[in-house]
Amino acid sequence: MRTPLIAGNWKMNLLRDEARSLSEAIAATAKEADGVEVLLCPPFPLLDTVRRTIDAGPVALGAQNVHNEPSGAFTGEVSAAMLADTGCEYVIVGHSERRQYFGETDATVRHKANAALEAGLTPIICVGETLDEREDGSTPKVVERQISGALERLKPEDVRRIVIAYEPVWAIGTGKTATPETAQEVHALIRGWLKREYGGAIADTIRILYGGSMKPANAEELLAERDIDGGLVGGASLKADDFSAIIRAAL
Numbered sequence: 001m002r003t004p005l006i007a008g009n010w011k012m013n014l015l016r017d018e019a020r021s022l023s024e025a026i027a028a029t030a031k032e033a034d035g036v037e038v039l040l041c042p043p044f045p046l047l048d049t050v051r052r053t054i055d056a057g058p059v060a061l062g063a064q065n066v067h068n069e070p071s072g073a074f075t076g077e078v079s080a081a082m083l084a085d086t087g088c089e090y091v092i093v094g095h096s097e098r099r100q101y102f103g104e105t106d107a108t109v110r111h112k113a114n115a116a117l118e119a120g121l122t123p124i125i126c127v128g129e130t131l132d133e134r135e136d137g138s139t140p141k142v143v144e145r146q147i148s149g150a151l152e153r154l155k156p157e158d159v160r161r162i163v164i165a166y167e168p169v170w171a172i173g174t175g176k177t178a179t180p181e182t183a184q185e186v187h188a189l190i191r192g193w194l195k196r197e198y199g200g201a202i203a204d205t206i207r208i209l210y211g212g213s214m215k216p217a218n219a220e221e222l223l224a225e226r227d228i229d230g231g232l233v234g235g236a237s238l239k240a241d242d243f244s245a246i247i248r249a250a251l
């Protein structure tokens with residue numbers, strides 16, 4: 001049985017006061033949502049503010065990015081140990097915005113995922129095709145390349161700890177959501193790949209989240225699909241009512 005995970009990716013939004021009131025509201029919803037794991041991923045400067053607000057409650061804390069080196073002369077970067085020390089349990093790696101605007105490759109994603117695992121964090125590894133790739137029929141090839149590139153050389157006991165997020169690039173921030181059937185098809189493909197590589201026991205443990213314009217109006221039908229184990233929510237995670245409704249849809 002996989003516990004559904006509803007994760008809010010705040011991206012580069014909010015200041016401390018807003019972060020405090022939003023996380024307070026989400027903490028209250030999460031208390032009533034036994035059986036759903038709730039995660040907030042604010043920008044780095046808000047991590048401590050959110051941690052203090054959700055302290056001792058059921059909401060988990062995560063970051064949106066991490067550097068792969070443990071320490072050293074990497075101006076502007078943040079290590080996995082620093083995130084763990086700040087109270088993070090999760091970190092998003094390989095988000096399509098990082099791949100698109102910051103040149104992250106499958107190898108970068110693999111190194112970051114490794115660094116996260118070594119520091120005891122759970123990496124949420126993001127994959128997903130662009131509109132061109134979907135239209136020319138290369139979705140399976142692209143997604144398998146991204147997953148195998150990210151997991152290559154990981155030990156099976158580490159693979160067991162990861163979370164995968166399928167986020168079709170054409171659905172992120174566009175208001176266009178994949179239909180539940182379209183999303184389920186790719187989720188099943190990912191689970192099938194994991195099963196071939198690591199066996200059924202591991203494949204059945206790994207949570208695969210859907211991301212891309214998830215909102216209260218479509219969350220329930222997406223989350224009802226067999227291989228959709230939660231959501232990575234951008235825009236709708238910035239509104240307490242919308243994000244709370246998505247959490248309840250996962251119940």
Ligand code: PGA
Nearest residue numbers: 172173212213233234235
């Ligand atoms: P969106 O973003 O919900 O605003 O589409 C999802 C994401 O990028 O993680």
